[in-house]
Amino acid sequence: MTSNVLFLMTDQHRVDTLGCYGNATVATPNLDRLAASGTRFDRWYTPTAICTPARASLLTGQAPFRHRLLANAERNVGYLEDLPPDSFSFSAALRERGYNCGLIGKWHTGTHRTAADFGFDGPDLPGWHNPVDHPDYLDYLAERGLPEHKITDEMRGTMPNGRPGNLLAARLQQPVEATFEAYLTTRAIELLERYAADRADAGRPFYLALNFFGPHLPYVLPDHYFDLYDPDDVELPASAAETFEGKPPVQRNYSAHWAFDTMTAADSRKLIAAYWGYVTMIDEQLGLVLDALDRLGLDQQTAVFFTADHGEFTGAHRLHDKGPAMYEDIYRTPGLIRIPGGPAGQVRDEFVSLTDCTATILELAGVDPAPAVDSRSLLPLARGESPAWDGHLVCEFHGHHFPYPQRMLRTDRYKLVINPDSVNELYDLDADPDELRNAYDDPALAGTRDELTAQLYRLLRDRGDNFHHWMTSMYPIGDDVRENPSASRMETSP
Structure with a gap:
C-alpha cells in the first residue's frame, strides 16, 4: 500500500481541548471533522512528555532509552544533543522509496543536525518556541505589509527567588494573518501545492508534516483569540486542589518554579481561556490545510494524521508546562488518523503511542517497518480490524532542567x-x-x-x-529473574 501522508502536529496540546474528545466549549470544528471522517484513538500516549525525545521517537520508531536523545537542548544537562549519525529515520527510508519529504514548522529533534539532514524540505526553524525573528518569517510579513511581532499584557507569576516568573501568556499586537501560525500554514500549503504538481506530473508520492509550535506556552495571541473565551466560564481542573501529600517532592518544587501559587484563581482561569483560544486559532489554520488537500484532489490519496508531542498542565496539579510528573494531563494526547478507504467515525480504545506512527507511516509507504523497533503499525486499527493488542503501555522520562x-x-x-x-x-x-x-x-x-x-x-x-x-x-518482582544484578566475571555461579 502506497499513500501520501499529511502529518499535522501540535506541541503541548491537552486532549481535553478538542470537541471530538468531549469538550463542549472549545471550537475545534476542523479537527472534529477529521475525527468524524477517520479514527479517533482514546488511549494515545506520548513515549515521554518532553519535546525532543518524543519527536526523536517519532522520527526513529525507537523508545527514548534506545535512541538516547533524552532532553531538550535548551535545558540539556549532559545528554546527547543529536541522534547518532547511523540512526534509522523514516524520512530517509521514504526518500529511498521515491517520496518527497517536507517539514514545515517545529523541528526540535537535535541541536546541530537539522530537518534537512534527515531529508526534509522546508525552512530550518530551530528552537522550542515561534522563532519570530527568522528571516523567512520577516520576509513573509514584509511581502504582505504586515506588522512584526509585538506583545503587551504579559502574564507571569513570581519565582521563589523573587524574580519575575516565566512568561505564560500575552496579547499579540498583530492580526491573525501576521501570526507565526498563519505563516506556517501558508508555507505548508505552498509546499503541498508543489508536491501535488509533482504527484500529478511524475507520480511521486509525498510526506508533508506541519508542526506548529503551539499551543505550547506562552499563549501569545491576537486580541480576538486572547479574549475568545470568557474566564468566568472556565472551571479550574479538579487537580488544582493538589496538596502534594504523599507525592514526590519534586512536584512541589516544580509548582514553585512555575509560580502557580503566586497567581490568583482568576489569573489561572484566564490562562486556561487563553490556551483554549490558542487551540481554536490553530484549528482554524489546520482547516485551511485540510481544505487545500481537498481542493487539490488529494484527499482520497492521502493519509492524514493529527497528534501532539505531549500534553500540558495549564494549572492541573498546580503546575504549568510539563516535567517530572507522569500524569495523564501530559502523557495522554490526541490522536486522529484518516486513511484512504478506512472507516469513518471510528473510536478505538487500545493503548497506542506516538512512536507507533513511525511503523504506520512506513507501512503506508510500502516500506519494511522492522527498523522502527519500538513501533507497531496502527493500520489494522485504523481499518477497523481487531488484531491482538497489548493491554498496557510503558512510558519513560529522563529529566528536564x-x-x-x-x-x-x-x-x-x-x-x-x-x-x-x-x-x-x-x-x-x-x-x-x-x-x-x-x-x-x-x-x-x-x-x-x-x-x-x-x-x-x-x-x-x-x-x-x-x-x-x-x-x-x-522491589518484589516475582520469580522470573534471569540475572544476578551484582553479577561479574569474578563470580563462579549466577
Whole structure:
C-alpha cells in the first residue's frame, strides 16, 4: 500500500481541548471533522512528555532509552544533543522509496543536525518556541505589509527567588494573518501545492508534516483569540486542589518554579481561556490545510494524521508546562488518523503511542517497518480490524532542567510510576481519575502494586531498558529473574 501522508502536529496540546474528545466549549470544528471522517484513538500516549525525545521517537520508531536523545537542548544537562549519525529515520527510508519529504514548522529533534539532514524540505526553524525573528518569517510579513511581532499584557507569576516568573501568556499586537501560525500554514500549503504538481506530473508520492509550535506556552495571541473565551466560564481542573501529600517532592518544587501559587484563581482561569483560544486559532489554520488537500484532489490519496508531542498542565496539579510528573494531563494526547478507504467515525480504545506512527507511516509507504523497533503499525486499527493488542503501555522520562529518571506502566485501571530517588506512585484511575491520591502504600492495593511492579520489570528487561537493574534489587518482582544484578566475571555461579 502506497499513500501520501499529511502529518499535522501540535506541541503541548491537552486532549481535553478538542470537541471530538468531549469538550463542549472549545471550537475545534476542523479537527472534529477529521475525527468524524477517520479514527479517533482514546488511549494515545506520548513515549515521554518532553519535546525532543518524543519527536526523536517519532522520527526513529525507537523508545527514548534506545535512541538516547533524552532532553531538550535548551535545558540539556549532559545528554546527547543529536541522534547518532547511523540512526534509522523514516524520512530517509521514504526518500529511498521515491517520496518527497517536507517539514514545515517545529523541528526540535537535535541541536546541530537539522530537518534537512534527515531529508526534509522546508525552512530550518530551530528552537522550542515561534522563532519570530527568522528571516523567512520577516520576509513573509514584509511581502504582505504586515506588522512584526509585538506583545503587551504579559502574564507571569513570581519565582521563589523573587524574580519575575516565566512568561505564560500575552496579547499579540498583530492580526491573525501576521501570526507565526498563519505563516506556517501558508508555507505548508505552498509546499503541498508543489508536491501535488509533482504527484500529478511524475507520480511521486509525498510526506508533508506541519508542526506548529503551539499551543505550547506562552499563549501569545491576537486580541480576538486572547479574549475568545470568557474566564468566568472556565472551571479550574479538579487537580488544582493538589496538596502534594504523599507525592514526590519534586512536584512541589516544580509548582514553585512555575509560580502557580503566586497567581490568583482568576489569573489561572484566564490562562486556561487563553490556551483554549490558542487551540481554536490553530484549528482554524489546520482547516485551511485540510481544505487545500481537498481542493487539490488529494484527499482520497492521502493519509492524514493529527497528534501532539505531549500534553500540558495549564494549572492541573498546580503546575504549568510539563516535567517530572507522569500524569495523564501530559502523557495522554490526541490522536486522529484518516486513511484512504478506512472507516469513518471510528473510536478505538487500545493503548497506542506516538512512536507507533513511525511503523504506520512506513507501512503506508510500502516500506519494511522492522527498523522502527519500538513501533507497531496502527493500520489494522485504523481499518477497523481487531488484531491482538497489548493491554498496557510503558512510558519513560529522563529529566528536564536536571536528570530525573522515571518509568511508568499504564494498564486499563492502574498507573504505576517508579521514581528511584523519591517515592513511587500508584493511581487507581477508576476511583481517582484526577490522580490526587498516591495509593502506592495502600495495604488494600499491595497485591496489585506488586503485580504491576513485576510486570513493569519484565517489560523493561525484555526490551533492553537497563532501568530494570534498579528494580531487580529494590522491589518484589516475582520469580522470573534471569540475572544476578551484582553479577561479574569474578563470580563462579549466577
